[in-house]
Amino acid sequence: MAALTLVSGSVGLITLQNPPVNALSSAVRQGIVDTVQRAVSDPQVKSVVICGQNGVFCGGADIKEFGKTMLGPPLVPMIHTIEAADKPVVAAIEGSALGGGLELALGCHYRITHSKARLGLPEVTLGLLPAAGGSQRLPRLIGVPAALDLITTGRHVTAAEALKLGIVDQVTDQSTVEAAVKFALSVEVQSLTSRRISTLPCPCPADVDALFEGVMQRVRQRGRGAIAPVACVQAVQAAATLPYAQGMEREQELMATLFTSGQARALQYCFFSQRAVSRWSLPSGARWDSTKPNPVTKVAVIGLGTMGRGITVALVQAGLSVVAVETHEQQMMAAQRAVSGMLERLAQRQGVPLALDRVRFSTELEAVADVQIVIEAVFEDMALKKQLFKQLSSLCPAETLLFSNTSSLDIDHLAAQTDHPQQVVGMHFFAPAHIMKLLEVVYGPRSAPQAVATAMELGKRMGKVSVAVGNCRGFVGNRMLMHYLEEALFLLEEGSSPESIDQALKEFGFPMGVFQMSDLSGLDVGWKVRKAQGLVEPGQMSRVRQGRRYSPLGDLLCEQGRFGQKTGQGWYLYDPAGSRTPRPDPWLQRFLEQYRARQGLVSRRIDSEEVLERCLYALINEGFHILHEGIAAGPEDIDMIYVFGYGWPRHRGGPMFYASQVGLARVLQRLEHYHQLHPDVPHLQPSSLLRQLVSSGSPPIQRWKEAIRKPHSAL
Numbered sequence: 001m002a003a004l005t006l007v008s009g010s011v012g013l014i015t016l017q018n019p020p021v022n023a024l025s026s027a028v029r030q031g032i033v034d035t036v037q038r039a040v041s042d043p044q045v046k047s048v049v050i051c052g053q054n055g056v057f058c059g060g061a062d063i064k065e066f067g068k069t070m071l072g073p074p075l076v077p078m079i080h081t082i083e084a085a086d087k088p089v090v091a092a093i094e095g096s097a098l099g100g101g102l103e104l105a106l107g108c109h110y111r112i113t114h115s116k117a118r119l120g121l122p123e124v125t126l127g128l129l130p131a132a133g134g135s136q137r138l139p140r141l142i143g144v145p146a147a148l149d150l151i152t153t154g155r156h157v158t159a160a161e162a163l164k165l166g167i168v169d170q171v172t173d174q175s176t177v178e179a180a181v182k183f184a185l186s187v188e189v190q191s192l193t194s195r196r197i198s199t200l201p202c203p204c205p206a207d208v209d210a211l212f213e214g215v216m217q218r219v220r221q222r223g224r225g226a227i228a229p230v231a232c233v234q235a236v237q238a239a240a241t242l243p244y245a246q247g248m249e250r251e252q253e254l255m256a257t258l259f260t261s262g263q264a265r266a267l268q269y270c271f272f273s274q275r276a277v278s279r280w281s282l283p284s285g286a287r288w289d290s291t292k293p294n295p296v297t298k299v300a301v302i303g304l305g306t307m308g309r310g311i312t313v314a315l316v317q318a319g320l321s322v323v324a325v326e327t328h329e330q331q332m333m334a335a336q337r338a339v340s341g342m343l344e345r346l347a348q349r350q351g352v353p354l355a356l357d358r359v360r361f362s363t364e365l366e367a368v369a370d371v372q373i374v375i376e377a378v379f380e381d382m383a384l385k386k387q388l389f390k391q392l393s394s395l396c397p398a399e400t401l402l403f404s405n406t407s408s409l410d411i412d413h414l415a416a417q418t419d420h421p422q423q424v425v426g427m428h429f430f431a432p433a434h435i436m437k438l439l440e441v442v443y444g445p446r447s448a449p450q451a452v453a454t455a456m457e458l459g460k461r462m463g464k465v466s467v468a469v470g471n472c473r474g475f476v477g478n479r480m481l482m483h484y485l486e487e488a489l490f491l492l493e494e495g496s497s498p499e500s501i502d503q504a505l506k507e508f509g510f511p512m513g514v515f516q517m518s519d520l521s522g523l524d525v526g527w528k529v530r531k532a533q534g535l536v537e538p539g540q541m542s543r544v545r546q547g548r549r550y551s552p553l554g555d556l557l558c559e560q561g562r563f564g565q566k567t568g569q570g571w572y573l574y575d576p577a578g579s580r581t582p583r584p585d586p587w588l589q590r591f592l593e594q595y596r597a598r599q600g601l602v603s604r605r606i607d608s609e610e611v612l613e614r615c616l617y618a619l620i621n622e623g624f625h626i627l628h629e630g631i632a633a634g635p636e637d638i639d640m641i642y643v644f645g646y647g648w649p650r651h652r653g654g655p656m657f658y659a660s661q662v663g664l665a666r667v668l669q670r671l672e673h674y675h676q677l678h679p680d681v682p683h684l685q686p687s688s689l690l691r692q693l694v695s696s697g698s699p700p701i702q703r704w705k706e707a708i709r710k711p712h713s714a715l
C-alpha cells in the first residue's frame with residue numbers, strides 16, 4: 001500500500017497506493033511507517049519524496065474505516081516520525097491533498113505542488129477536525145486568520161492560493177514528482193531546523209481574542225447547531241495559546257468528542273450518499289453503469305420566467321449552447337436583460353470570460369428544431385404543458401429528448417402527448433435554478449433508460465446532485481413537504497403561532513421555518529395547486545375536505561391578497577413589500593384568534609417538541625410510503641433531496657437518517673400517538689414499511705433496502 005524506490009541515486013521515493021484517492025487506510029499507514037523507516041535507515045538515501053499513485057496525492061483518512069475498530073498505526077505518531085526525520089522529506093502533491101493527506105504533507109519538510117492540485121482540510125464537513133496535527137501545524141505555518149478560514153469552512157484552495165498563503169513551497173506545471181525529486185536533491189544538505197512546523201511559534205495578530213470571538217460567533221450562526229465548526233475554532237485557539245504538545249492534547253480531546261458524535265455519522269453518511277445517488281437504477285433493471293447518455297452540445301429552454309432564466313444560466317455555465325425561447329416579446333426582452341445580467345455578474349465573480357455568445361434568444365418555438373434536448377419551463381399548468389409537448393413532438397426530430405421542469409405534474413400525461421413518449425423525462429430544478437444543487441430527474445413508466453442517463457449526466461455537468469425518482473404527485477420532495485406544511489397549519493389552528501413554529505424548526509437547523517419559507521415561495525403557488533385539486537372553497541371555513549382534515553388558513557390569507565414577501569404580507573409582515581425580513585404581524589394574531597373562536601377551537605400551549613415531532617414525523621412517514629412504493633430507490637435518495645433541495649440540516653443527515661437516529665420504534669410510537677389524537681389526519685397513520693422495519697428489529701439504514709419490495713413507479 002506504499003512502495004519505496006531509490007531514484008536519482010539518493011532520493012527515496014515513497015508512493016502511496018490505494019486507488020482511487022490513496023486514502024490513508026490502515027494498510028497505507030502501515031506502508032508509510034515501514035517505508036519511512038527503511039528510507040531513514042538506508043545510508044544510500046539522502047532525502048525522501050512522498051507522492052501518490054495515479055496523479056492523486058491523498059484524499060485523507062479512509063472515511064470507510066471510521067466507526068470500525070481502529071487497526072494499524074495511528075496518524076499522529078506516523079506524521080511526527082516524518083517531521084522528526086533527519087533527512088529532508090518532500091511532499092509531491094498532485095490531484096488532491098485533503099484532510100489527513102494535507103496533514104501528512106504538513107509533516108513533511110517541503111511541499112511541491114502541481115498547478116492543478118487542490119488542497120484543504122475538509123474534516124469539518126465530515127463532522128470532525130484536522131486531528132492529525134493539522135489544527136496545530138496549519139496556524140503555525142500560515143497564521144491564525146487564514147488557518148481559521150480553511151479549517152472552519154473546509155474549503156479547498158488552488159495551488160496558486162496555497163502558494164500565496166505559504167502552505168506550499170513551489171508550484172509546477174510539469175511532472176510534480178520530477179520537480180520534487182530535483183528539489184529534494186537541492187536541499188539534501190540543508191538544515192531542517194526551521195522546516196519542522198510543530199517547532200515554530202504560532203503567528204497571531206494583535207487582536208487575537210477579538211478575532212476568535214468574532215469567528216466563533218460566525219461559525220455558530222452559520223453552523224445552525226453543528227458542533228464541528230465550534231470545535232475547530234477551539235482547536236486553533238489552542239494552537240494560538242498553548243505550546244505544541246499541549247495543543248495536540250487539546251486537539252485529540254476535541255476530536256474524541258466529535259469522532260463518536262451523531263453529527264459526524266450524519267455528515268459521513270451524506271458524503272457517501274451524495275455519491276451513491278449518482279448510481280441510479282430503474283424498475284426495469286436499467287442502471288447507470290450499463291446505459292450510455294446521449295452526447296449533448298445544444299439545449300433549448302422554453303419559458304423564460306424565473307425558473308427558465310436560472311436553467312439557461314446553469315446550462316451556459318456548464319459550457320452548453322442554449323436556445324432560450326419565450327414567445328411573449330416583452331417577457332423575452334426582460335428575460336434577455338436578466339439572463340445577461342446574471343451571466344455578467346457570475347463571470348465577474350468567477351473571473352472567467354463572459355459567455356453571452358452561447359445563448360440565442362428567440363420568440364419562435366421553431367428555433368428548437370436542431371437541439372438535442374428541450375427543457376420546458378412554462379407555467380405550471382397541465383393544459384399549457386400538454387399543448388406544448390404536442391407541438392414539440394411535431395417540431396423536433398424523433399431523437400430529441402423532451403424534458404419538463406414541472407414540480408408536480410404527471411410526466412406520463414405529458415409523454416402521452418408525444419409520438420415518442422420514451423424521450424420524455426422530468427427535470428425538476430429548484431429555485432434559483434443556477435444556484436440550488438438539487439435536481440430531481442423524474443422517470444415515467446415509458447421513459448427510456450438513455451433519456452434518464454442523459455438527464456442525470458446533464459445534471460452532473462451543471463454541478464447538480466441529481467436524484468432519479470419515480471413519477472407520482474409532487475415526486476419525492478414536494479410530496480413529503482405537503483404533510484410538513486399541513487401539520488404546521490394544524491398546529492396554528494390548535495394554538496401555535498408562525499413565530500414559535502418557525503423558531504422550533506430553525507433551532508432544529510433549518511435555515512428558515514415553514515412559514516417564512518412559504519412567504520418566500522409565495523402563498524399563491526400552493527393555493528393554485530389546491531384549487532386544481534378541488535380543495536379550495538372560496539370564503540368557506542370547513543375543516544374537512546375530501547374526507548380528511550383540512551386547514552383553510554392558507555386559502556383565507558390568499559383571498560385577502562396576502563401572498564407573502566412579494567405582497568408585503570403573508571404569515572409575516574415585510575416592509576417594504578419584497579423585503580426579506582419577516583416581522584410578526586399583530587393582524588395575523590387577531591385573525592387566528594377570531595378563526596379559532598369561529599371554529600370553536602380552544603387554543604392550547606404547544607411546545608417545540610410537539611412542533612418538531614408532528615411536522616417532521618409527518619414528512620418522514622411519507623418518506624416511508626415513497627420507499628415502499630419504489631418512487632425513491634433508497635433512503636439516501638430521499639435524504640439527498642432534502643439536504644440539497646429543502647434546507648434539511650446536513651449534520652442531521654436527511655429525514656430518513658434522522659428517523660434512524662431517533663430510533664424507528666420511537667418514530668412509530670409518536671406517529672401512533674398523534675394519529676390516535678387526530679384520526680382524521682391520514683398522513684399521521686404510520687406507514688406499513690415503518691411498522692415492518694420496527695418489527696424486524698429496526699435494522700440500520702444501510703439495510704432498509706432489503707426490507708423494501710422490488711421498486712416500481714406508482715403512476
Ligand SMILES: CC/C=C\C/C=C/C(=O)SCCNC(=O)CCNC(=O)[C@H](O)C(C)(C)COP(=O)(O)OP(=O)(O)OC[C@H]1O[C@@H](n2cnc3c(N)ncnc32)[C@H](O)[C@@H]1OP(=O)(O)O
Pocket residue numbers: 020021023059060061062063064075096098099100101122123126128129130131132272275276
Ligand atoms: C482518525 C482521523 C484522524 C485525523 C483526521 C483526518 C481526517 C480525515 O482525513 S477525514 C477525510 C478528509 N478528506 C476528505 O474529506 C476528502 C474526501 N474526498 C473528496 O473530497 C473527493 O473524493 C476527492 C476530491 C478526493 C476526489 O473527488 P472525485 O475525483 O470527484 O472522486 P469521488 O469523490 O467520486 O471519490 C471517488 C471514490 O473515492 C471515495 N473516497 C474519496 N475520498 C475518500 C476517503 N477519504 N476515504 C474513503 N473513500 C474516499 C469516494 O467515496 C468514491 O467512492 P464511492 O463512489 O464508492 O463512494
